[in-house]
Amino acid sequence: MGRPKQFDPDVAVGKAMDVFWRKGYAATTPQDLVDELGIGKGSLYNAFGSKHALFERTLERYRDTQSAALVELLDQTGPVRPLLRSALELLIETDLGPSGRRGCFAVNTATELGGRDDASTELVRRMFERTEGAFKAAVERGQRTGEFAPDRDADAVASLMLAALVGMRVIARAQGGRERLHRIVDAVLDAL
């Protein structure tokens, strides 16, 4: 009962995610959110409680969409090497595409709030772990099918792939050129 909301909270969280993703947590103001969500400040605070609470919801949204999409991609069957290549190249195109060099929301959050906001840090840590796990599973598949050398430590390779992926997206934000990003992908696949 009661008056129904005039906006869809799920849509609003998505828009808020875009703002936080582009500007970061500290640089995003209530006014920014009001402008981009197209709702009043009262509704904003009534629906989400605080800037920080909304921020956490956007991080969860990121995990459940972007981060999850990558993991699903990596979990696909079939030849592993082209799978890894297309996954990494997709991220390059995303970072260089029309949304424009906003990098990875989880990475941005790690460097802005890591160690200073426990909830956010923990969310990011788990996303990294999940991604690394997906890389590890892919590498092990490749090793079983003989695509990759079987003697390399899958854990170590997966950790390297996570680090390279994270590094790539930071470099993209710092105006790293497309060629440089592709070289990273080439080198990491050559390392298998």
Added chain:
Amino acid sequence: MGRPKQFDPDVAVGKAMDVFWRKGYAATTPQDLVDELGIGKGSLYNAFGSKHALFERTLERYRDTQSAALVELLDQTGPVRPLLRSALELLIETDLGPSGRRGCFAVNTATELGGRDDASTELVRRMFERTEGAFKAAVERGQRTGEFAPDRDADAVASLMLAALVGMRVIARAQGGRERLHRIVDAVLDAL
């Protein structure tokens, strides 16, 4: 002539660097700076002009100390593999040491301001390029001396090393464990 400063501006820039490094640009307030530098607000603005101008000076300081130190380390003569290992492991210890998981100031700045503050973005971009150049030179040395396989593209390997380094430091900020960081180093050296 005129009254001499009661503080050493170079020391002050160093202290300001620590603050910005820990908290980021947006989250650092004039009050934070006044507290940590131990000077009045009047002196602060008289000496440095604005928060942003001071921030740029701290980034330059970072480039001329931390970033330059890594490049110098990598430029040393002698066996290359242990050199690379000790350089990367030094960063791990730095990130996990008593100063505590503040990551890399350049990386933090890239993700906070990349694409939104031209001067900072450009400074970071150049630091990344310099570091990559030092990696490349080291790899080429290793190839000449027969330490590394000579057929691999030194540019690509250097780009990968930069990305792995950057990724490592982000992961460190997100509470990544010591073992994970060491695995990354192992994997990247195995890739040579």
Added chain:
DNA sequence: CAAATTTTGTACCTACAGGTAAAGAAAGAG
């Protein structure tokens, strides 16, 4: 020592961050 120059401390300012309060509007319950 007076004049000129620079630094320092204190006070002050405007705008906005991050919300809260209160009253009215829109739904369902009885």
Added chain:
DNA sequence: CTCTTTCTTTACCTGTAGGTACAAAATTTG
């Protein structure tokens, strides 16, 4: 058709961000 509940709007509030202004203090020059 009133009562209750929830949402919306508008107004308001406190604290601080990011500086500026100005007088007093400390130095060099002549």
